[in-house]
Amino acid sequence: MTQDIDWIARSGARAKGGRPAYFDEMAVDRLYSLTLALTAELAATRERLDTLERLLDKGGSLDRAALETYAPDREAGEERGNAMRAYIARVMRGFQQEVEAMENPDPPVTDWVDRLSAPASASA
Template sequence: MTEGIDWIARSGARAKGRRPAFFDEPALDRLYSLTLALASELSATRERLDTVERLLETGGTLRREDIEAYAPDRAAGEERGESTRAYIARIMRGFQQEVEAMENPDPPIMDWVEKLSTP
């Protein structure tokens, strides 16, 4: 952990200016902000767990210093990157589907009826 930073005090700090709003309902913005913050924390935990597992596989023991000093090699970094991309894709799936729906709205039902009834 970074020495000298009071993370509890920092968490209560306010950003300058107005908070950006993406939805009509402010509670939704807060909910999504909270969800993404939790997802970020879980992602960091997943990387740390990967470090612990790799260190145990190679050395059989653990020391906090080893965990803090660990730097993945290229293969491990690529594995982690792929795992993180898949994790983010799962989390953002609902958002992505909404964006796709806005870009490609379903045609009116009568268009479908006409397409299905025309040989």
């Protein structure tokens, strides 16, 4: 059934409706979309590399069938999950910092100047 599907053509198909816009500049939205797509591709590559390393450690050689049918055990799954969370945290850190800055904006510099310039008795 899935052999009849042209996955390359499907991956380029346009979704119905308008593209969601999150930023004022459409180019920024496209850049983030591209970055997240590349992040997902690299995540899949990292998982496949982990499989290759584990199969080599276990048996010393590889065959495609073993690679394609590999299922991680509980320990390997937990290690992969932790590694993936760390990877995503690193990739998304810039976004997280922006959210944190919006939630807890720094006071204007003039507030600090006023506070530091105030007489010692006024702050006590």
